[in-house]
Structures are given as structure tokens and as C-alpha cells.
Amino acid sequence: MVAAAAASRVRATSKDDILDAAEQLFALRGFDGTSMREIAEEAGVAQALLHYHFRTKEGLFEAMFQRRSDAINSSRLARLDQILDAGTPRIEEIIDALLRPTLEAGHDPARGGATFARLILTTGASSHAWQRALIAASYDAMARRYIAAIGKAVPGLSLADATWGYLFVIGAALTHMSPTGRADRLSDGETSDSDTETLIARATTFAAAGLRALAADAARPGPRAGDGGHA
Template sequence: MGRPRSRDGGGNRDTLILDAAERLFAYHGYDAVTLRAVAGEADVDLALIGYYFGAKQKLFDTVFQRRARILNEDRLAALASARAECDPIPLEKIIEAYLRPLEMAQESEDQGWRNYCALLAYVNTSPVWGPVLMSRHFDGPMEAFVEALAAALPRAERADLYWCYHFMSGAMSLTFANTGRINVMSGGLCRSDDFQTAYDRMIPFVVAGFERVCGPLK
């Protein structure tokens, strides 16, 4: 039979499939998306998806992992840069290293990053996918930040560090989702797609929460 081919006969087919799946999963969730819909969105033969990715669950995992790897690299690089300036790293610099790469992703002209952020919000708040995909692709690098937080907040109970991370994750997820609700609530004073303003305020908000719950810095 040979290798299945895309209907247009060219292009980077696996990337076309991943981009199409990312768009559909971001806006419809896992259950509502079929492989046939992904094939139609990517304009490829249905068999091609199975050839590259296998079952839908494997495709979903691959879509999620693709940009998670980049975010993890950017965050860890920012953390290393902050540590090169001062060790232990100041609390605000740790939070900045964790959150600013997400702002840059949401501000990207690449619509794929905005789709991914919406997908990240969906996965991070899902009792089904959150424990699986977030743990698999983000928990390892996240531990480097927990260790940095422990050094910056030496009196903190370990459990309190994780609770504060949990609350920060909730603020991130709502910002990823970019629902526009704050536009209505604020009567136009705020916009959910004003990412720079959102992160400029989220960072000191999160820092204050860590300081209040985890105790004084010294």
C-alpha cells in the first residue's frame, strides 16, 4: 500500500496535522474532536494521521507535548539567567521566570501559540487530562522552580509552596483561556487579551500571595 499522502501532495504533513489538531482540541476539547475532523482541517487523508500518530489519544499527547517542551526550555533558561545574577534567586525573579514565557507565547503573532494556550487552560482544569498531561510534561521542570522558591522562602512549609503554586496555576489558566469575561465585568476597563497588563499585575499579585502564606523572606 505504501505511505498515505496528503491531498495537496506536499507540505510538512505531520506539522499540518499537529497544527490542525491543536486548533480543534483548543476550541472543542478532546471528546468533541474526531480524527476525521482533524484530517479535514489539515486537508490530509485520514489514514495519514494513523500513520504518523496512531490513535487519537496519542495525537492529543503529541500536540500537547510539542509546545510544552519549548515552554519548559524557556522557563528553565530564564531561571538559570536569574540565578546567574543572584543566588538564591529573589522571589519576584522566580515568578517572573515562570510567567513571562507564557506572556510571550500569548503575545506571539503565531496563532498556534494562542491555540496552545487555550488548550493548556482546558487541560490544566480538566480532572481527566490535568493529572495525566500536566504531570507528564510539566511537573519535572516545575520542581526546579519549587527548589528555587524554597531557597527564596527558607521558612516556608513545603506544603505551602505547593498550595501557592496551585493558586498561581489557577490564575494562569484563566489568563490562558482569554474568555473576555473581564471585558464585560469591568465595563471595558480591562481586556482579557491585554496580556502585558495581565502579567504585569499577575506577577506582583502572586509574589504577595507567596510572601503572605509562606512567611517573611528572612
């Protein structure tokens, strides 16, 4: 335990090298599009070593996913605690605290871009039950805390609306965190999806107003689309 912690401070172990290579390739090409051979080559080790450390491809994916998700979520929760300690939270602060750790996660300036966000979305939408379970195990507790904070920052928001709002923020921002050049093309160069500060700023403005509108809409009298008669 102590030795392991000391070693991790000194230099990357082969286990870390494998996890780094796996994260890079899985994020880029997805679970099914990445082979154990490629990961081993990228990490500079024999393929059998991957199985020694992680048993199966699925085991390696889970270890890789948990490592980065834990880092993202501990950062998210630390920032949220700070915001809540300071008094009544502003919704813009909460959204920024939710998005920025993911944008910065695994953001290797030398390489492609922030592709772990893509991995979160595809893992959550996977047809493999174990991948969806991984999302639940890694993100649900953090999500509940943020949903509660959103409800606190925007009075009048029901739990249902706060949940949808949380999901919309995630979907809107994470979908475009891996730059594809599409924003550049569609705007004739007026903006760029490689500009992460623009993405965060616009997404925060967009989502904060969206959340307030969900609360305002719920406060209006009369039936509401999609409520299926629960009112």
C-alpha cells in the same frame, strides 16, 4: 536524524501540519469536542494519514501536547537557570519566567489567542487517567524546580506552602490567558483580558505578595487552619 533535522529547517512536513492543526483545534474545542475529520481537513490531508502517523486520536493528542509542552518548559527552565545564576532570585522574576513562556506559546497573532494554557488546565483536570499522566510526565520535573526556586526566593516558605503557592500562581494566571472578554465586561471597559501585559503584570504583583504572605503566616505562632494537627 540529520536528514530529518535538515528537512524541518527547510519546510513543514505533513506531520508538522497535522500537529499544528491538532493543537489549534484541541486547544479551541478540547479533546472530546474535536474530531479526527476536522483535524485532517484543517491540515489539508486525508484522515487516514493521521492514523498512519499517530495510530490513534489519543496518540495524536499526546504527540501534540508533548511538542508544545517541551517548548514551553525548556524556555521556562532556561530562564530559571539564568535567574539562579545571577545570585539570590527575586520572586517577581521567577513568576514572570514561569508565566511568560505559556502566554507566548502558540500565540498566533492572526488568530484567536493563547489557548494552549486552557489545554494545560483541562488536561490536568481530565477524568481520563492518561491525560493526568501526561501532565505529570510533562510538567512535574519543571514544577519541582520552580517550587524549589520559589522557596529560595521567599525565605520561611515550607515545601507545602511553596507547592500551594506554585499551584495558585498557575491557576490564577492560566485560567485567564485565553481572552473571553469577561474582564472587560465586569470592569465596564476599565481593563481587558486581551491585554496580555496587563495580565502578566497584575498576576506577578498579586502572586508575589501572596507567596510572601504564605511565609509570613507560617511564621506566626499558634495553630493554623487546615493543618490537621501536624503542627
